[in-house]
Amino acid sequence: MIRHIVFFSAGSPENIGAVESGLRKLGRIPHSRLFEVSRNMKVDPIGDDVDVVVYAEFENEAALAAYKAHPLYSETTREVRPLRELRFSADVVAAPSTGETVKQ
Template identity: 70%
Template sequence: MIRHIVFFSVRRKDEVEAVRKGLMALGDIPHSSFFEVVANTKVDPLSDEVDLVVYAEFEDQAALAAYKAHPLYDETTRKVRPLRELRLSADVETLGRPTR
């Protein structure tokens, strides 16, 4: 399983909701087994610059590649890019959900 995690900060704080709604469109792309866009709770006093987090799970690298190749991915990127400041992304391969 691939966990796709992307952190965003928004240029203007009054546009956070517009960016969140824009990113939610990515959930309409098939290929992910789980997808969400959530606001950062900003409880860490040392680092609160991240406004939104996209978290998605994919069966394998092929599913992630198909997701990123979908036309809606490019369309969403074009809409969101001008509103964001920071974008950090990580794709991590895991054996599944942790069990203690």
């Protein structure tokens, strides 16, 4: 499974709602197992630059690639890019869940 996590900061506070609603459109793309868009609670005393987080899970790299190749992905990017300031993205392979906590 691949976890796709993207952090966004809006260019201005007035844009946070538009960034969030624009990103929610990505949930209509059929390739994810799980898709969430959430506002950052901003309770971390060290940094609160992130306004909106996208979290999605994909069965494999092919599903993630199909998601990113979908026309709605490009459309949403064109809509949200002018409204955001920062964007940080990570795609990580997650081990199958066994219900146990793994410590490193």
